[in-house]
Amino acid sequence: MKEEVQSEEAKKKAIQVEQQRQIAEMEKRTAAERARAKATEELLHKTLPPSIADRMISGERQIADRFDSASILFADVVGFTPMTAQMPASAVLEFMNFVFAHFDAIAAKHGCERIKTIGDGYMAACGAPIECADHAERIARMAMEMLEDVALPESITEHLPPNTEFEIRIGLHTGSITGGVIGTGKLAYDIYGDAVNTASRMESHGEAGKIHVSEEFAEELRRSGGELPITLEERGELTIKGKGTLRTYFLNPSTK
Template sequence: MSSDSFFHSFRDVGLSANDSEEMRLNKSLLIFATGLISAASMLWLLLYWQLGPRFSSTIPFIFQLLLTGNLLLYFKTRNFTLFRTTQLGLFLFMPFVAQWSMGNFITASGISLWGLLAPIGAILFFGVRESLAWFIAYLFLTALSGFFDFYLADMAAMEASHVPLRTSIFFFALNFAAVSSIVYLLLRFATLEKQKLQERMVEAHALLQAEQERSERLLLNILPGAVAERLKHSNQTIADGFADVTVMFADIVNFTKVAEGLSPQQVFSMLNRIFSSFDELAEAYGLEKIKTIGDAYMVAGGLSQEREEYSDAIADLALAVRDLLHRDFEVNRMHLEVRIGIGTGPVVAGVVGKKKFIYDLWGDTVNIASRITTEGVPGMIQVDETTYRRLRDRYDFYEPQTLYLKGKGNMTVYRLAGKRSDGGTGSSLGAVPTEVTG
């Protein structure tokens, strides 16, 4: 195992799958700090024995045992709150105990500076607010040591000390360098881990944003934009009444008979090509597709304020659908015909159900548009009288026809021929050509 792999394994050994990212960082930092301080204290003791007098190794050895024992206890209990408190307590008190056993600031080469790691660690492991108590404790112990050194130090004992001045200066520098290095490494490690956490959060946010946009697109493919917004921000039932809406149905002629000789995949492919083309046309004319019902296609205008002349837009869409099937045999490979019916009047619109919901329209206007479609002639566009009166100044119509509609009786319908180009005040083209009615 490489040293880098060992480091990561050691750092991550106390982590839990349920830990938050911040908790994982705190645990890794404290384990990392424990390893650094243990290694540095062993190196300190080895150098002191090489360059200085043979002080007792009891206190540094006890410090190592306490650090290691506390770490092993944490690995067993996974009680991080207890672990970080006791470990920081060792970081704070043991350097002062070691200094007091050696004499004073000078003879101990300022070893109490190591206690500064406790309040610094508290900032990282507890938080800024909680670290204040640790820093005050460090200042108190430093002041207490200074008080005893100033008033009680035995100058004769200091002069009789076997610690050479050069050795004392060396360990002053060593202590400052070691503590500074550990502080730097801890802060560097914390910063790098927070950067990685930030990158993961940015990546997760980007994925969430992409998923949200995908969900938005899916929702807008099911519901009108305004309805989708209301549904996202409210759990209330969505049902609206509209005084004037133009509804269009397009029904494929003889679809059942044509589909009998095709495989399911071929049937799906055929409908998908045709209805996808209808979707593109409806979007181009600013109209709202409502749904497909088997081989029938339903679209409406007037459900929003995006386009005022929605009846004209429906008429233009109907003509475009008819012409598309007549000319584009890449879309209409089976040379299918459609019946188209248009009705105008009041409707009720809303979202039905809580699961697999749809946005739908109800009312007499919808029924009329559906029935004049069913009773229509292949290749023709039939409209009710309300729609005819609204369009007659800008569109050409054949002479009116009388149809019997179930539940409505006899009704006059008008067959749309095309859009006028002469700007006249209305026109009737006479009887429907025989080649159209068939």
């Protein structure tokens, strides 16, 4: 009888040990899954706009949106190729990282979103991926601040050619666009449409140290710009490849 009781207790103890082992394994798997989920969320927030990352985390797998009115900015470092031709690769990367981080901070300040960089080019938007009524005003403020003098660190300037001036050229346009996430393993948020091409043309046909804008952007800014300390200087009509003849303007700080 005593042996039967001991045997029964041994079985119960073995069952308890096995249950504890299974619970420990389950907790370990749960912790690992949570860690993977957290890492995925962090990666999405590093590579995508916050609002888009949140939508993907909540379960959306195909993100494509139409924006009837948004403003797009293109900026380019003037003379980048000759400026950096003799610079060490590490200095070139430090230069661009510094400049783009500076632009990113300005974009965040004004509620705009960096879309991507292409070489020494920088592309941003306002009104997408989050719609807003004052997108032209916000991106105009961003562009004006981007033109303000920026002090490059000595670790960069020591590698630049003598008497180098850091200047950028900016183009702005307003129109309808499509925005969405592309890719499978490597995700990216991008925007598409004729408005994007026009904004790019505004930049490429602009001038160093100036903000070149389309008539559509100028009209949107007049409609919603409020009391911005800026003026629109009519540049006249330009013949632009693929666009025909366009009336454009320079966005200047107000002298009042």
